Amino acid sequence: MSRKQNRRNSPAPSTAAEAADTGLLPQEIARVREQIAGRHSKTALQLAKDLYKRSATSDSEALLTDAYKARINDLLKLGMTVEAKTLLGIVQERFPSALPRLTELGREISAQDGKLEEVVAPLADPELPAGDRELIETFLRQRIHDLPALAGVSSLPPEHSLRTAASALAAAFQAVTSGPVDDAVLALPEVSRRSPLAPWKALIRAIGCYYRREDEECHRWLQTIPIDSVPARLLPAFSAMLRTKPVSGAEVKLSLAEEKLVGLTADHGAALRAALTSLEDALHERKQKQVLDAARKAMAASQHCRPEVRDRLRQHIAVRADAQQVSRLAVESAIGGAPRECAYYLRLQAMGLEEQGHVDAHAEAALAWAGFRREAIKEKWFASGGLEDGILSLHMGQLIEKVPEELIDEIRAEMGNYRKPRDWDKNDGLPSPGALYERACKADPHPEAFQAWLSWARKNESGALADEVAEQWRKARATDIQPLLYLMESAEKRAAFKKSLKYLEEAENLDRLNPEVRRDKLRLLLSAALRHMQQRKTHLALKEIEQIETIPEVRPGEIASLAAALRWSAAAADRDKAAQDEQEAQLNRLMGSVAAHLLIVSVAGKAEMLFAVSSKVLKAAKIPAAELLAGVAKARALGEWASIPIELPREWIDPLMASMELPNCPADAEQMLVVGEAALDGYSAELAYTVSVAGLAKGGANAEFLFLRARSLPSSSASVRREGCLTASLELARRERNTALAGGILDHLNGINSSPGKRWRPGSNFGDDPEIASRAVPPQLLGKILEEEQTLKKFPGYGFNEEPKYAEDLNASLCDCPKCRARRGETGTGGYEFVDDGDEDDFEDDDFAHPGGFALSELLKGLGKMMGLSAAKIKELEKARANGEDPKTAMDRILGEISFETGAPETPKRRKTEKSAKVPPPEQGSLF
Amino acid sequence: MNQNALPIPDPYDVLGLVPGADDEQIRAAYLAKLKQFPPDRSPAEFEQVRDAYDLLRDRRRRAQHTLFSVNPEAPLESLVDGKDNDRRFAGPGPWLAVLKER
Structure with missing residues (x-):
């Protein structure tokens, strides 16, 4: 600073007396202290020097010493240890009286210089004055962070408490910050409460508690750490780690080192x-x-x-x-x-899409699975062609089968838009189920895979492919019966009977007692015998009958009865009356006259021998009810087993109804159900209903009788009761774990006809809602339905009927889960909306309003769509109704002229979503 | 899948195996676990071990598990449970860095 500046900075003494006393003005002293406090040590030092030069008093010397101290401190903070040491030496030399005030600086310099020995050396002297000891220990507490260095100081003996404490603390600190530690590590008996290193013990215990998640205990240890100690420097970081307020109460901005520590260790x-x-x-x-x-x-x-x-x-x-x-x-x-988009993600995506449950998602899931397969093979989850590949391919095939063909074509077409024409292979991203099943069977030749492939081939492709699949199955698994049975059936359909018998023989060689083999053998031989009888080759038919007689029986008398009925037809073909009478007598002995009559008429019908039975009449009205019912049941059971339809003569309907209406109906539940099914087959809904009345009154098989009743109720006039009975019967079947019945009800709801090829009959699915299967049925509703139905003993007929009392509760029980709502198109948000397929034969409701006050339009729309009827046929039905024609007769007449395709359930309507189909973008490479 | 149902333990975890273990390794792990959890002393654990072994010893079921065992509806927390959540040990370095600051 120049003299001019000095003059400027040094105000003139305010009073001569003050200046005379101290040589320094208060302002001058204050100014120096300000500079020291503001860490402008260089300026402070210069000012102090000037003041000392002007007036060398004890005060100015003290002021100068302080300025030197500040300067040396700043040099130390800057790491300029050499300069600090030099300056300290100069000060100590010039101002020996200031030595005591500079001792700590000396220690600081020694410590920074790595000469900790010099700092602690005095502690080795047991005679060291307490004040000096305290100063050194305070210095250690406030300044020393290098515990290993302290533990190794040579100026103290190894057993000195400071060294042992430092050593124990260093080891414990290393351990507690590196991993979980036992309590023994945290005990630290070497460190006394009065040791200058005691704050480190508290710190180590606090760290131990932190990692054990004992936050309260951690906090308690932190509170014991003196604020001027080295460990206290961690308090702000701990506040952040424990998410507590800092000790000072004010938010402290963390330094970089603190932030790093918090980032690494915080919870x-x-x-x-x-x-x-x-x-x-x-x-x-x-x-x-x-x-x-x-x-x-x-x-x-x-x-x-x-x-x-x-x-x-x-x-x-x-x-x-x-x-x-x-x-x-x-x-x-x-x-x-x-x-x-690794294999894990694509698998997750595929499974998530499958969970959504609708056909759009199934298609996308199949694409995702294809992507998963590609990536999984790349990532070596499994090998191409391996077992996992086979199982996955089977799963994909089953998934894609559920997707309507038009949607598959649409997706493939959209995928094509993203590919260059020369790269495009239509089946690449979305293979056909057949290709997938083939791959599945090659990789995993398991019956499940072959069965799926065969079922698909039968439904979708020519018989030739199905035969090929069955042959492949046979080659891959020589001991499986199923392909042989299929090949046998296929050969039979092609009229290749010798081949059919050859397959049968192979199947018998594998497993003679297999029920399917036995059943198919019977069917084949029976079919051959009937065919030969139709051709009037009775000698061949008799040979087949002899073979039938060798088939092991399950129920005694069934084979003999069937053989007798066949022999009767053969005798009829040969016009051998005596033989006919003999066989009929035999049959009467085995089954009783009622069953015998029904069997003979049915077998003769199949053998085209109706002329022989045209005169056969058995007056059912004259037969006791028990015998009549038992006979019908027996004949139907045999017919079911032999796959021969046993039809009830029309003139038997009334006597059977009368038998059912008897106060103590002699038939048991099983017999009643058989009669009920016979009634449905015979187009007698009223008889079937009467059976259900008797069955429900008897009790014990309510599920079965409710199902029977449901199918006997006319959809046109009792749709709610139909729905109620189906709901109740399914619920009861589930509760009773009657899986066969539940399966039958579900098949009915899905439109799967248990007797493919049968004409429409009253029991057929007639617009019954498949959603019934997902209905939640509280016990109260079940009870209401059962109770009310048990009281309704009269067949409702085809006119207007009041809704049952349980109708309101039935409507309230629609399942409300997101999936069922989605299936019904009731998602609300998410943009599902049903798209009408735009059927050309859509009808206006007005076209069909009934003069009696109810409209058949809804029923007939369902009928039209389901049965593929033309508008003309529907109008004809309506006209017949309007003219008062008996509905049974009208339906028989009109529908009997039409042949129906049965079997495949109606495919669900395709739902259009607001979003476009989720086709992966082109950059996903070889998926396409 | 029912998100609220108790999660079925992974058979590989139960037997202490890594996915991809072969038949020999599976059997050896099963026998080791049997010694650890004999049926008379630890029936619940034994049942788990037995179920896990039954699943893994059948190659087809094992393959099906490999393919279809993930649950897209699994609670998101289960993805991070036990991983990266605990207060991590960082060694003495970061702590000393703070202590050295004045």
Whole structure:
């Protein structure tokens, strides 16, 4: 500083007396102290020097010493130890009286210089004055952070308490920051309460408690650490790690080192868990904006996680959000990018899509599985053509089979738009079920795979392919019966009877007692015998009858009865009356006259011998009820077993109804049910209904009788009761674990006819809603339906009927789960809407309003669509109704002129969603 | 899948195996677990071990597990449970870095 500046900076003494006393003015002293406090040590030193030069008093010397101290401190902070040491030496030389005040600086310099020995050396002297000892210990407490160095100082003996304490603390600190430790490590008996290193003991215990998640205990230890000690420097970081307020009460900005420590060791898990819980809630509530916000927060809270864990989170969040139809782009933006499309993700995506349950999603799931397969083979999850590949291919085939062909074509066409024409292979991304099943069977020749392939080939392709599949199955698994049975049936259909018998023989060689083999043998031989009788080759038919007689019986008398009926027909063909009488007598002995009559008439009908039975009449009205019912049941049972339809003569309907209406109906439940099914086959809905009345009154098989009743009720006039009975019967069957009955009811609801090829009959699915299968049925509703139906003993007829009392409760029980709502198209948000297929034969309701006050339009629309009837036929039915023609007769007449295709259930309507089909973008490469 | 149902333990975890273990390894792991959880002393654990072995010893069922065992509706928390959540040990370095600051 120049003299001019000095003059400027040094105000003139305010009073001569003050200046005379101290040589320094208070302002001058204050100015120096200000500079020292403001850490402008260089300026402070210069000012102090000037003041000392002007007036060398004890005060100015003290002021100068302080300025030197500040300067030396600043040099030390800057790491300029040499300069600090030099300056200290100069000060000590010039101002020996200031030595005591400079001792600590000396220690600081020694400590920074790595000469800790010099600092602690005086402690070795047991005679060291207490004050000096305290100063050194205070210095150690406030300044020393290098415990290993302290533990190794040579100026103290190894057994000195300071060294042993430092050594124990160094080891414990290393251990507690590196992994879980026992209590023994934290005990630290070497460190006394009065040791200058005691704060380190508290720190180590606090760290131990922190990692054990004993936060309260941790906090208690931290509070015992003196604020001027070295360990206290960790208090702000601990506040952040424990998410507590700092000791000072004010927010402290963390230094870089503190932030790094917090970032490495803090508990981020709680925040992440909370964020994920919020995300789960948002997904459950299906609120798009909330989902996106929560996803964003969750990914932000996962910053501390390993990259692979974050990847997984991204993948799962993407799939879950996709299930809620949240915009994919928005989700990717929220989670910080597209999820990694590895095998794991594609599998997750495929399974998520399958869970959605509708056909659009099935198609997309199949694509995802194809992608998964590609990636999984690349990532070596399994080998191409291996067992896993086979199982996966089977699964994909079964999935794609559920997707309507037109949707598959649409997807393939859309995929084609993303590919260059020369690269495009239509089946590449979405193979046909046949190709998948073939791949499945090659990789995993399991009966399940072959059965799926064969079923698909039978439904969708020519018989030749199905035969080929069966042959492949046979070659791959020589001991399986199923392909032989199929080949036998196929050969029989082609009239290749010798071949058919050859396959049968092979099947018998494998498993003679197999019920399917026995059944098919019977069927084949029976069919051959009847065919030969039709051809009037009775000698051949008799040979087949002899073979039939060798088939082992399950129920005694059944083979003999069947053989007798066949022999009767053969005798009729030969016009051998005596033989006919003999066989008929034999049959009467075996089965009774009622069953014998029914069997003979049915077999003769199949053998085209109706002329022989045209005169045969058995007056059912004269037969006791018990005998009549038992006979019918017996004949039907035999017919069921031998696959011979046993029809009830029309003139027997009334006597059978009268038998059923007897106060104590002699038939048991099983017999009643057989008669009921016979009634449905015989187009007598009223008889079937009467059987159900008797059955429900008897009790014990309510599920079966309710199912019978449901099928006997006319859809036109008792649709609600039909629905109620189906609902109740299915629920009862489930509760009773009657899987056969439940399966039968479900088949009925899905339109699967148990007797393919049968003409329409009253029991057929007539617009019954498959959604009944997913209905929740509370016990009260079940009870109401059963109770009310038991009281309704009169057949409702085809006119107007009041709805049952349980109708309201029935409507309230529609299943409300998201999947069922989605299937019904009731999702609301998400953009599902049904698209009418635009059937040309759509009808206006007005066309069919009935003058009596109810409209048949809904029924007839369902009829038209389901049965493929033309508008003309529907109008004809309506006209017949309007003219008062008996509905049974009218339907028989009109529908009897039409042949029906049965078997395949109605495919679900394709639902158009607001979003476009999820076709992967072109950059996904070889998927296409 | 019912998100609220108790999660079925992974058979590989139960037997202490990594996915991809072969038949020999599966059998050896099963026998080791049998010694650890004999049926008379630890019936619940034995049942789990037995179920896991039954699944893995059948190659087809094992393959089906490999393919279809993931649950897209699994709670998101289950993805991070036990991983990266605990307070991590960082060694003495970061702590000393703070202590050295004045």
